[in-house]
Amino acid sequence: xxxxxxxxxxxxxxxxxxxxxxxxxxxxxxxxxxxxxxxxxxxxxxxxxxxxxxxxxxxxxxxxxxxxxxxxxxxxxxxxxxxxxxxxxxxxxxxxxxxxxxxxxxxxxxxxxxxxxxxxxxxxxxxxxxxxxxxxxxxxxxxxxxxxxxxxxxxxxxxxxxxxxxxxxxxxxx
Numbered sequence: 260x261x262x263x264x265x266x267x268x269x270x271x272x273x274x275x276x277x278x279x280x281x282x283x284x285x286x287x288x289x290x291x292x293x294x295x296x297x298x299x300x301x302x303x304x305x306x307x308x309x310x311x312x313x314x315x316x317x318x319x320x321x322x323x324x325x326x327x328x329x330x331x332x333x334x335x336x337x338x339x340x341x342x343x344x345x346x347x348x349x350x351x352x353x354x355x356x357x358x359x360x361x362x363x364x365x366x367x368x369x370x371x372x373x374x375x376x377x378x379x380x381x382x383x384x385x386x387x388x389x390x391x392x393x394x395x396x397x398x399x400x401x402x403x404x405x406x407x408x409x410x411x412x413x414x415x416x417x418x419x420x421x422x423x424x425x426x427x428x429x430x431x432x433x
Contacts, residue, residue: 263372264305265289266296266322267338268314272361276309279365280372293317300329307372310355312339312346318408320349327354336371338363341428343400399427 263285267273273289281287288303290296292314300308308326312319319337326335334357337350342360350358357371399417406412414424 260284260286261307262303262305263287263307263309264296264299264303265309266314266319267291267309267311269311276368280309280368283365283369291315293322296322297325297329300326305330306333308333308335309368309372310335310337312337312341312350320346320353320404321407323350323353323355334372336368344397345400345404349404395427399424403428 261284263280265273265276265280265287267276267289268291270291273291277287277289285307288299288305290299296310299305308330310319310322310326314322319339323335323337326333335355336357336359337355338359338361339346340361342358347358357374359367359371363371399413402416403410403413406416410424410428411421414421417424
């Protein structure tokens with residue numbers, strides 16, 4: 260039986276994911292923060308991990324490498340509510356096997372958990388022309404990632420007011 264560790268700070272979403280995936284043959288454990296995640300990874304030894312990108316005040320990207328060190332063969336899928344090419348590339352570069360946006364249906368989750376590693380070049384469609392809003396969003400995501408998710412530092416670096424940046428982050432472009 261496949262063992263799955265769900266690392267999600269939203270307890271109700273974690274419970275829903277736990278129910279859904281246990282119905283598909285996974286033995287599921289869940290936790291809500293970094294400390295619990297690393298402890299359960301050592302104890303439970305999961306073959307698969309669903310990792311939320313935003314864990315309370317922490318960034319899930321920072322958990323990928325420690326999890327990969329503990330479980331080198333585990334399939335790690337990063338879940339996020341606000342996808343960007345920059346974070347997808349960073350997640351794969353750090354060692355995630357796949358990257359999904361929320362909400363994700365059960366079939367999509369199962370495919371992501373059981374597929375092979377996504378290559379970084381598969382994340383960017385070279386023929387796709389991005390809108391100016393999308394380009395701005397991607398740039399903001401890169402700077403935010405470089406500042407480890409610190410909104411104030413990102414706003415200073417971009418030369419904009421913190422609230423303006425927060426409004427832009429709340430509006431995900433199509």
